[in-house]
Amino acid sequence: MFNGIVTNQGKIEKIIKQSKNCILLLQSNIKFNKKEIGDSVSCNGVCLTLYKIKKKLIYFFLSKETLRRSTFKFSKIGENINLEKSLVFGKRISGHYLQGHVDAIATILKVKSIGKTSFVKFDINKQDYKYLVEKGSIGINGVSLTISRLFKNAFEVTMIPHTLKLTNLSNLKKGDRVNIEFDLVGKYINNLYN
Numbered sequence: 566m567f568n569g570i571v572t573n574q575g576k577i578e579k580i581i582k583q584s585k586n587c588i589l590l591l592q593s594n595i596k597f598n599k600k601e602i603g604d605s606v607s608c609n610g611v612c613l614t615l616y617k618i619k620k621k622l623i624y625f626f627l628s629k630e631t632l633r634r635s636t637f638k639f640s641k642i643g644e645n646i647n648l649e650k651s652l653v654f655g656k657r658i659s660g661h662y663l664q665g666h667v668d669a670i671a672t673i674l675k676v677k678s679i680g681k682t683s684f685v686k687f688d689i690n691k692q693d694y695k696y697l698v699e700k701g702s703i704g705i706n707g708v709s710l711t712i713s714r715l716f717k718n719a720f721e722v723t724m725i726p727h728t729l730k731l732t733n734l735s736n737l738k739k740g741d742r743v744n745i746e747f748d749l750v751g752k753y754i755n756n757l758y759n
Contacts, residue, residue, distance in 0.1 A: 668696070698748070
């Protein structure tokens, strides 16, 4: 479980393809120790298991299912990845609950900047639109954000300078793809009534 308050990034150093799976090697300034091997880490909003640490490199296994559902199938060496360690009981939660279970991939339709604030518009599949609520929460590449506007089969979020400074969302441009996780509560409520 995560809260979408991302303050660290990692850079893809190597991608090792193995049949239909792959190993992802990231370099990061986040301190991990041997006791954390087996822990969950949010990598661009995807819950991955840390399975090896070697110097400043951290290793993650990506299954066929993870590659199918996330933007990792498009990843390239040198790409920056948002990282968040899993929540610790008793710590303050500033964002909203995220599981690291990607629901969809969205493509950026438009990026507009006014001053130091960015307004980013994303497409969304017609069948997923029911999970969106204006002023509701959404996870984008693992970052907890608020939906500021809804459009037909699209939504917009507003990103403040602090978020842009600490995450890879500052690099977004038209045509880029991102991992989306809809609000957990909204998904369960929708499931109850359908």
